[in-house]
Amino acid sequence: MLLLAFDTATPAVTVALHDGAHVLAETTTVDARRHGELLASSIDAVLTEAGAGRLDITAVAAGTGPGPYTGLRVGLVTARVLGSALGVPVYGVSTLDVIAADAAAAAGGREFIVATDARRREVYWARYDATGRRLDGPAVGIPADVAETIAARQDAPGSQGAPGGPGILAAGTGALLYPGVLGQPIEPSYPAAGTLARLAARQFAAGAPGTGAEPIYLRRPDARVPGPPKRVTVP
Amino acid sequence: MTTPLAPLVLGIETSCDETGAGLVRGHELLADSVASSVAEHARFGGVVPEVASRAHLEAMVPAVDRALATAGVTLADVDAIAVTAGPGLTGALLVGVSAAKAYALALGKPLYAVNHLAAHIAVDQLEHGALPEPAIALLVSGGHSSLLLARDIAGDVQPLGATIDDAAGEAYDKVARVLGLPFPGGPPIDQEARGGDPAAIAFPRAKYRDQTLDFSFSGLKTAVARWVEDRRAAGASVPVADVAASFQEAVADVLTRKAVQACRANGVDHLVIGGGVAANSRLRALAAERCEAAGIRLRVPRPGLCTDNGAMVAALGAELVARDAKPSLLDVGADSALPVTSVLV
Ligand SMILES: [Zn+2]
Numbered sequence: 001m002l003l004l005a006f007d008t009a010t011p012a013v014t015v016a017l018h019d020g021a022h023v024l025a026e027t028t029t030v031d032a033r034r035h036g037e038l039l040a041s042s043i044d045a046v047l048t049e050a051g052a053g054r055l056d057i058t059a060v061a062a063g064t065g066p067g068p069y070t071g072l073r074v075g076l077v078t079a080r081v082l083g084s085a086l087g088v089p090v091y092g093v094s095t096l097d098v099i100a101a102d103a104a105a106a107a108g109g110r111e112f113i114v115a116t117d118a119r120r121r122e123v124y125w126a127r128y129d130a131t132g133r134r135l136d137g138p139a140v141g142i143p144a145d146v147a148e149t150i151a152a153r154q155d156a157p158g159s160q161g162a163p164g165g166p167g168i169l170a171a172g173t174g175a176l177l178y179p180g181v182l183g184q185p186i187e188p189s190y191p192a193a194g195t196l197a198r199l200a201a202r203q204f205a206a207g208a209p210g211t212g213a214e215p216i217y218l219r220r221p222d223a224r225v226p227g228p229p230k231r232v233t234v235p
Numbered sequence: 236m237t238t239p240l241a242p243l244v245l246g247i248e249t250s251c252d253e254t255g256a257g258l259v260r261g262h263e264l265l266a267d268s269v270a271s272s273v274a275e276h277a278r279f280g281g282v283v284p285e286v287a288s289r290a291h292l293e294a295m296v297p298a299v300d301r302a303l304a305t306a307g308v309t310l311a312d313v314d315a316i317a318v319t320a321g322p323g324l325t326g327a328l329l330v331g332v333s334a335a336k337a338y339a340l341a342l343g344k345p346l347y348a349v350n351h352l353a354a355h356i357a358v359d360q361l362e363h364g365a366l367p368e369p370a371i372a373l374l375v376s377g378g379h380s381s382l383l384l385a386r387d388i389a390g391d392v393q394p395l396g397a398t399i400d401d402a403a404g405e406a407y408d409k410v411a412r413v414l415g416l417p418f419p420g421g422p423p424i425d426q427e428a429r430g431g432d433p434a435a436i437a438f439p440r441a442k443y444r445d446q447t448l449d450f451s452f453s454g455l456k457t458a459v460a461r462w463v464e465d466r467r468a469a470g471a472s473v474p475v476a477d478v479a480a481s482f483q484e485a486v487a488d489v490l491t492r493k494a495v496q497a498c499r500a501n502g503v504d505h506l507v508i509g510g511g512v513a514a515n516s517r518l519r520a521l522a523a524e525r526c527e528a529a530g531i532r533l534r535v536p537r538p539g540l541c542t543d544n545g546a547m548v549a550a551l552g553a554e555l556v557a558r559d560a561k562p563s564l565l566d567v568g569a570d571s572a573l574p575v576t577s578v579l580v
Binding site: 034035036037038039040041043044054069070073074076077078080081082084085086215217221222223224225226229231232233 | 278279280283285286288289291292295296299300310325326329330332333334336337338339340341342343409412413457460461464465468564565566567568569
């Protein structure tokens with residue numbers, strides 16, 4: 001098998017090829033404004049690096065966000081078109097889950113959150129147990145409110161957050177963007193396509209049908225229904 | 236021995252609220268599939284960029300599949316992919332550009348990232364054959380109002396004039412709102428105007444006698460709103476048909492006068508009209524009348540090809556392929572303000 005995976009839901013454009021056992025090639029570029037320019041050429045680059053051709057691809061995986069919409073859609077439309085044009089299944093994996101899969105090691109046996117930049121002074125977040133299993137979210141919120149919510153849940157009976165402990169561990173850039181508000185930053189800041197590929201390759205190997213590339217938006221489009229036309233003459 | 240078929244070009248358009256996928260061979264239109272999100276914007280009284288972009292993501296692959304089915308071809312038959320790189324709404328453009336790159340990658344075929352305005356001109360070749368060069372183009376829609384000189388549709392298009400404020404289509408939308416007509420305003424105003432007197436109200440025609448080829452529709456829009464408000468304030472009913480006809484007459488008068496002026500100033504005797512407002516019946520009639528009088532050959536594609544669609548992008552792509560233009564690179568970006576002088580990016 002040859003699985004092509006990519007994520008564009010954060011400032012990172014990350015692309016990898018996976019053969020079911022290993023990551024064959026991986027490239028990540030952090031540039032919040034150039035997703036549309038970087039993705040296709042990065043795909044081309046990993047194929048070349050792995051010595052593979054477009055027709056060797058047997059599955060596609062894409063990070064489905066949540067993340068800033070314009071970048072997110074660059075990845076999702078690319079996944080949908082590649083799936084359609086190559087006739088291969090497409091798997092969608094939440095971007096926060098991809099970050100969590102790598103963060104579990106850094107969390108050292110404690111539960112943690114993943115928080116990424118949602119702009120407008122908000123973060124996208126989800127809460128995970130020590131093994132990287134999602135407990136809450138994904139959701140979007142103001143950092144201080146998110147911290148309050150997490151603190152309350154970590155203190156709940158049966159949770160792993162110890163009252164009076166060192167507080168929230170947070171992967172993703174959220175804790176870096178809001179220092180002292182969202183807890184203690186842990187690695188990684190961005191999703192790695194190699195990890196996304198590993199998660200999706202398991203589904204593909206198990207014969208799971210493609211899940212498609214459905215965006216996780218979490219917010220409605222900004223649009224207000226206008227009132228009656230404004231008067232141009234002064235009454 | 237049969238002549239080899241011209242290359243099959245897939246055109247993708249997502250610059251505003253229409254998701255277009257068209258298939259063209261040379262000057263032959265094989266399929267034109269358009270999914271519009273206009274109904275989702277109607278209650279907002281204008282195109283909401285994020286709503287348009289979400290709709291493009293959902294409509295993209297189905298639109299291409301429909302075009303392929305209509306043309307009776309498969310993706311394997313496609314020889315090149317063309318896509319609108321700008322001008323337009325950035326988020327919307329990026330859906331189409333990304334999709335086009337993915338098709339190019341998956342099919343191993345060249346990509347042509349092209350200018351939306353030049354595509355509005357090139358589409359006429361699908362209906363009226365090879366475009367005479369040079370030609371003047373008048374492009375009018377909700378997003379653009381401009382006069383262009385096309386010396387070479389594949390490489391040399393120069394701006395002559397443009398609106399300095401609102402696009403003509405925008406003025407239609409705003410006047411429709413004042414009159415209580417639905418969005419988009421073009422079709423209902425055209426409909427109402429049929430029963431009205433175009434000379435009933437003397438609305439202003441900005442920049443009518445100046446030497447520039449620029450337009451201004453903001454003052455006209457305000458004048459209509461003021462007239463309607465005064466009328467309502469006086470307790471009188473508003474003669475919607477007369478207002479619509481008089482407003483439409485002012486728009487068509489200015490646009491056609493400037494278009495003829497552009498032809499004369501440049502010694503060009505071919506005029507192409509495109510864009511959504513080119514579907515307007517009064518604009519078409521007045522343009523025909525004035526071009527006839529001025530000895531100018533008028534070319535206006537049928538309304539379905541005037542509005543944004545994928546066939547126009549494929550038509551320009553086919554022209555570029557025919558002229559052996561160098562394909563775009565995979566790292567080409569979308570440019571919301573792409574100048575018309577950049578026909579191919
Ligand atoms: Zn247009």
